[in-house]
Amino acid sequence: MSDILNELISRRSCRSYKDQLITKEELDKILTAGKYAASGKGKQATIIISVTSRELRDRLSKMNAAVLGNPEFDPFYGAPQLLIVLAQKDFPTAVYDGSLVMGNMMAEASSLGIGNCWIHRAKEEFESDEGKKILKDLGIEGEWEGIAHLILGYPASAELPKAAPRKENFVYTA
Structure with a gap:
């Protein structure tokens, strides 16, 4: 089996992190x-x-917690850093392109032993006035749609969940 396929099969979402940023080399x-x-x-x-x-x-x-309706919850599970993917709002493949960016980054993070997890609600965050102000303050111009957050950090535990068995009838041949 290829190294890429092994990474894709073994990658799991991490929901418990050490309070330590990953290295610049890993992030790059x-x-x-x-x-x-x-x-x-x-x-x-x-x-x-x-x-x-x-x-x-x-x-x-x-x-993000406000959008979720649970203001006391940390939807980033204590991860010390995150990447946010946004796509040009008027581009026809915006959501698909952003999802591919997320998938590539998740696979690479996993290959480096970096805990990671896709977190939703970026769309709602960056449609809000506060989200638009954040973009403006960062010098980001134009109309952007939030696709997702990728939380990152070193896992608090060496044990990540095992993959669930794949469902029946996942692939059909024509």
Whole structure:
């Protein structure tokens, strides 16, 4: 089995993290994997925001929890940093392109032993006035749709969940 296939089979979502940022080298590899994701018409109509600031991370966590309807919950599970994928709002393959960026980054993070998990509600966050202000403050112009957050960090435990058995009738042949 190829190394890539092994990574895809063994990758699991992590929901418990050490309070320590990953190294710049690890982060750069994960970002490079995202930058080289396939995109509709090769337009690369996505961007990634790398959040290492604890203040911004906590602010986004509160916004995400509010969308979830559970303001006391940390939807980032204590992960010390995150990547946010956004796509050009008017681009026809925006959600698909952003999802491919996420998938590439998740696989690379896993290959490096970095805990990671896809977190939803970026769309709602960045449609809000507060989300638009964050983008403006970061110097990001244009109309962007939040696709997802990728939380990152070193797992608090060496044990991640095992893969569930794959369902019957997953693949059909014609």
